[in-house]
Amino acid sequence: MDNSNNTFLGEDGHLKKTCAKCGCRIPVSSPYDTCKECIKKELFPKVKEFINENYDVNEMIVAQEFGIDRSIIHEWVQEGHLEYRKNPNI
Ligand SMILES: [Zn+2]
Numbered sequence: 001m002d003n004s005n006n007t008f009l010g011e012d013g014h015l016k017k018t019c020a021k022c023g024c025r026i027p028v029s030s031p032y033d034t035c036k037e038c039i040k041k042e043l044f045p046k047v048k049e050f051i052n053e054n055y056d057v058n059e060m061i062v063a064q065e066f067g068i069d070r071s072i073i074h075e076w077v078q079e080g081h082l083e084y085r086k087n088p089n090i
Contacts, residue, residue, distance in 0.1 A: 006033055032068075039068060044076055051077075055087035 007028065010016040017028045019035040026035045034042075043066055050065060051057055059077070063070040076082065 048082055051082050055085050
């Protein structure tokens with residue numbers, strides 16, 4: 001993820017930040033350049049594939065792998081009904 005500067009001062013003098021992809025408003029405090037929906041559209045299929053193809057992954061590993069917050073992964077896992085797999089050889 002690049003660090004393009006999409007944070008700016010709005011007409012009312014408040015700091016504003018917009019999604020680099022769809023242009024919608026995102027919280028200034030957000031560490032990301034895109035909104036949650038755009039992050040999801042882009043990364044959810046990859047996260048799903050990653051979880052389906054790897055044994056013994058967890059939220060922490062997925063979060064590190066994709067550079068996004070654990071709470072986001074947690075939401076996706078619940079919404080997408082993803083299941084972490086245990087290595088059958090242990
Ligand atoms: Zn967006």
